[in-house]
Amino acid sequence: MNATDDALTILRTRSLSGVLEREIEKAILGGEIPPGKRVNENLLATRFGTSRGPVREALRALEGLGLVELIPNRGVFIRQPAVEEAIEIYDVRTVLFGLAGKLLAARITDAEIARLKGYLEQMEAAARSRDFDRYYPLNLAFHEFIIDACGNATLAAQYRGLVKKLHLFRARSLVQGGGLEVSNLEHREMVEAVTARDPERAQRAHSDHVARAKARLLAAYQKAEAQAPRLTN
């Protein structure tokens, strides 16, 4: 994509409310506006130098994404998923990611295999040196790559929406729970399955990976709950 294309894309996808939607989403996911809190339309409008109209439109779009909740005459509130919802999301993610693995195994190119293996090696290196700051973005890119390369845009959109909602989960710090090495063993099996171009095996490997992440989260959560029960309310 060259500079002209880029400018055109910007012009085509601009529209104040579209930009606002992304900015507000960033503010929400970045934790700038804490979950449960009401969003003040006037504040946002003055902050971005616009009127309330576009802000309201952006908020309605975010409501569709499930990031905020709209209560008539009271305003929009940042959603705050309970554990139960986080579990629901993990269950859905499990089958979606499994499908991504299955589809990927059926269509992956040699170049893509090489790239996956590259991620894997880097992650294993980072895990060996316990370098979590290097591991985390690699892990993210690895999963993003699979979701994109599977070739199903509908799946990718749904998956991304779920991950965003999970970011609002109050105990999301626990999501990281579970050792780097354990996770990497699962990653290796995923890569081997798609390398073998075995859809069924890949589906199992990919969904098992998310299912185990769910189990790790639950374990960490129940442990945290036992230590500080107020976290669960």
Added chain:
Amino acid sequence: MNATDDALTILRTRSLSGVLEREIEKAILGGEIPPGKRVNENLLATRFGTSRGPVREALRALEGLGLVELIPNRGVFIRQPAVEEAIEIYDVRTVLFGLAGKLLAARITDAEIARLKGYLEQMEAAARSRDFDRYYPLNLAFHEFIIDACGNATLAAQYRGLVKKLHLFRARSLVQGGGLEVSNLEHREMVEAVTARDPERAQRAHSDHVARAKARLLAAYQKAEAQAPRLTN
């Protein structure tokens, strides 16, 4: 839910743009505004006796649902999924419905089993007498019941969104393709699997059902394409 509750719910969920969203969605899914066509904000505003503000908000919400597309300075257009997207949707639906079956098998009550069997018998009766007009709403209710009873609201929301998008598929009349009897055999296996409270079997039965529906759609589509190629553009 009594009358007071009902009134409260209405009051709480009203808000002009919320009502508009549902009304406009109805107009779109009902085919009143044909796919590909631009939606005129002024027309909608005068039709519902409001100003353009709430209409725009409702349209932004519908954009999030994937029913319309927003092109800056040109307006919103009813989305028109290509075959490729319909296929994507069916693939995602396959795993989602499979998950619904799995979850349902693990939690279904005797009363719910009885209800499912009731649907099944009525559908079989309708199929025997080739009464499609009676079969169709039963089939819909049967699937809705499974999605609701599985206990995963996230799954249900995603599933419903996909079904709505499928309604915009130009050749959606083909979705019905496939005999009533064939479909009912699959329904019977689904019900038997959840009755046996066997999650794995139920998951397989439920996802196979959608996967076969996808195959039937594809076969019908390719047949229609051969007869009238312009349909595919």
Added chain:
DNA sequence: CAACTGAAAACTGTCAACAGTTTGCAAAGC
């Protein structure tokens, strides 16, 4: 001192108007 009451402030819901862009159409030029 705690609970209640009522008015003021803050905020959301809606509207009508204005600015800027796109689209449709008719006249001019080749």
Added chain:
DNA sequence: GCTTTGCAAACTGTTGACAGTTTTCAGTTG
């Protein structure tokens, strides 16, 4: 006759203002 150009109508994007509701808080009462 066909393309091009320029204008006018239609429509979208955005704004500021007003109406109605909720929230806050000081004053009052038991």
